[in-house]
Amino acid sequence: MRRLASLVMIPIFGVIFAGCASSDDTTTSLRIAATSSLTEVFNDVGEQFMQANPDITIAFNFASSSDLALQISQGLPADVFASADVKNMAKVTDAGLLLGQSVAFTTNSLEIVVEKGNPLFIDSLAQLADPSLLFVTCPIEVPIGGYTAEVLRNAGVTVTPASLEENVKGILTKVALGEADAGIVYRTDILAAGNSVTGVPIADNVNVTTKYLVGALRDSQNQDASQRFIIFLSSEQGQKIFSQFGFGPA
Amino acid sequence: MTRQRSRQSSLPWPMLALAGVSVAFFTLPFAGLIWRAPWSKVTDILSEKSVGTALWLSLETSLITALISCIFGVPLAWLLARVNFPGRSFVRALATLSMVLPPVVGGVALFFSFGRRGLFGQYLNDWFGIRLPFTTAGVVIAQCFVAMPFLVLTVEAAIRQLDSRYEDAARTLGASRLYVFRRITLPSIKPALVAGMALAWARALGEFGATITFAGNLPGTTQTMPLATYLALESDPEAALILSMLMITVSFVVLVGLRDRWLGHQRNDLVS
Numbered sequence A: 001m002r003r004l005a006s007l008v009m010i011p012i013f014g015v016i017f018a019g020c021a022s023s024d025d026t027t028t029s030l031r032i033a034a035t036s037s038l039t040e041v042f043n044d045v046g047e048q049f050m051q052a053n054p055d056i057t058i059a060f061n062f063a064s065s066s067d068l069a070l071q072i073s074q075g076l077p078a079d080v081f082a083s084a085d086v087k088n089m090a091k092v093t094d095a096g097l098l099l100g101q102s103v104a105f106t107t108n109s110l111e112i113v114v115e116k117g118n119p120l121f122i123d124s125l126a127q128l129a130d131p132s133l134l135f136v137t138c139p140i141e142v143p144i145g146g147y148t149a150e151v152l153r154n155a156g157v158t159v160t161p162a163s164l165e166e167n168v169k170g171i172l173t174k175v176a177l178g179e180a181d182a183g184i185v186y187r188t189d190i191l192a193a194g195n196s197v198t199g200v201p202i203a204d205n206v207n208v209t210t211k212y213l214v215g216a217l218r219d220s221q222n223q224d225a226s227q228r229f230i231i232f233l234s235s236e237q238g239q240k241i242f243s244q245f246g247f248g249p250a
Numbered sequence B: 001m002t003r004q005r006s007r008q009s010s011l012p013w014p015m016l017a018l019a020g021v022s023v024a025f026f027t028l029p030f031a032g033l034i035w036r037a038p039w040s041k042v043t044d045i046l047s048e049k050s051v052g053t054a055l056w057l058s059l060e061t062s063l064i065t066a067l068i069s070c071i072f073g074v075p076l077a078w079l080l081a082r083v084n085f086p087g088r089s090f091v092r093a094l095a096t097l098s099m100v101l102p103p104v105v106g107g108v109a110l111f112f113s114f115g116r117r118g119l120f121g122q123y124l125n126d127w128f129g130i131r132l133p134f135t136t137a138g139v140v141i142a143q144c145f146v147a148m149p150f151l152v153l154t155v156e157a158a159i160r161q162l163d164s165r166y167e168d169a170a171r172t173l174g175a176s177r178l179y180v181f182r183r184i185t186l187p188s189i190k191p192a193l194v195a196g197m198a199l200a201w202a203r204a205l206g207e208f209g210a211t212i213t214f215a216g217n218l219p220g221t222t223q224t225m226p227l228a229t230y231l232a233l234e235s236d237p238e239a240a241l242i243l244s245m246l247m248i249t250v251s252f253v254v255l256v257g258l259r260d261r262w263l264g265h266q267r268n269d270l271v272s
Helices: A002-023 A036-052 A065-073 A086-094 A125-129 A143-155 A168-176 A187-192 A223-234 A236-244 B013-036 B039-046 B049-082 B088-100 B103-114 B121-128 B136-161 B164-172 B177-188 B190-205 B209-215 B225-235 B237-271
Strands: A028-035 A056-063 A080-083 A098-115 A135-137 A161-164 A182-186 A197-201 A209-217
Touching (some): A028 A036, A036 A236, A065 A080, A065 A086, A080 A086, A080 A098, A086 A143, A086 A209, A098 A143, A098 A168, A098 A187, A098 A223, A125 A143, A135 A143, A168 A182, A187 A197, A223 A236, B049 B177, B049 B190, B049 B225, B049 B237, B103 B136, B103 B209, B136 B190
Parallel strands (some): A135 A182
Antiparallel strands (some): A080 A209, A098 A182, A098 A209
16 A cells, blocks of 8 residues: 555656756766665765765655665666665666666674573574564565575574564564564664664674665766766775665675 | 445536546556566465465454454544543554554554553563464454554444434433444444444555564464565565465455445335
8 A cells, every 4th residue: 555655656756856956957966776675874874975975965765675676666766776685686686777787885694683681591593483573574575574584594594484574674663662572684784773673693603694786777867977976885984884774795 | 335326427627637647547557467466376375275375364363353353442432432531632643643644654553562661561471471472463453453443433424414313312211321332333333333344354465564563474363464475575576466366356356245235235225
């Protein structure tokens, strides 16, 4: 249902953006569709980018990578797409909607998220197999669900999930409210959640490194600005912001 | 619900034109769905066991919701329509608030009240060992929260429109308030009650946000059709289209059937 609403909104945003572009010829409005797991870090990246490039203003559109991949295929007006995984970027690339190749610009890893203070003293993946423990994850189609399955497989642990949430935020909310006991999310989500939840590290030999990809969309009229943004992500200044938020180098 | 017979010939053309736009507006999205649906794969998709499980769970929970809404909603509607008590408009606003609340927020609010750590839920959990989130009962709670106001509003409007003199006459003849309600109010509002139940049922059948937030999503336990459909959009958009078509068909048949069986029949009685 939410998706239908956003499809309705697309033409409306299109009109708004078109209005911005025509009213002011000196600045370019760059529309960036990005996975919601980049929300906090991209807001900082955007600010610093606009300081360095006063002729460009950035408008972010944050949603799950799979939502965005679908919306882009339905004509979402955007200049740049940043995906949390290879699979959803491939959907856009395979549909011929990308100009050139996508590039990896940062990485992330996973951590067990538990209720604040870790009341159940969870310190290993093996404990997640306890059937009385309320473990929540996402369907394997959602990037975090696929990664979670991979980590559990690496560790040889079988879990019985209480729920398959629609996205990472669903897992975090349920654990933060104390309604679920544990989940597996991105390390950066736990950092961003502050002290509302507690993170339990996953051993390096079973953990996965997840790749974030970015690409310029073919139908964009702002290819120059798009390229400047993509280059900024991999620049020294850009990479510094990512590491501040707990992301790893590409 | 008007009792006046509408005459087509007297309808002014601007009204007809605008009504035509409305019809097109409601029809076109479905036309779009029908146009894009991969009809050749219908049997493959519908024969998947997971589809049957989700459909059955949806029918089961939405019907229970309609029933519960009726049991608790009709007395509430009667209270709001017939009993003058201080704070009545406040109570009415409260009872219909969930209609304007984003369902996802409604789901979080349910956590705060009925969740394992919620205001009441913690006692349910500690004293009785009852846990609502991630259970089928949780799905019904989420659906009731969102769907019951539709029944309450429909039935309240019907009770208000009733000529209260019949009820008053029965009262002066010595009938108790409960007896009057059972023998006079209830039979008179039957069409509205059926319409209200149908609305609540349809709303419950399509409920998504409060359900996925409060009850979660697990096939066989809490994954209703809207959840299965939404999540199929991620992996298999074609299956999602077929699932939506299935849900639309089921509710369309029931809604049309109900109207002909109950409302059409009753309205003719009133007019003739």
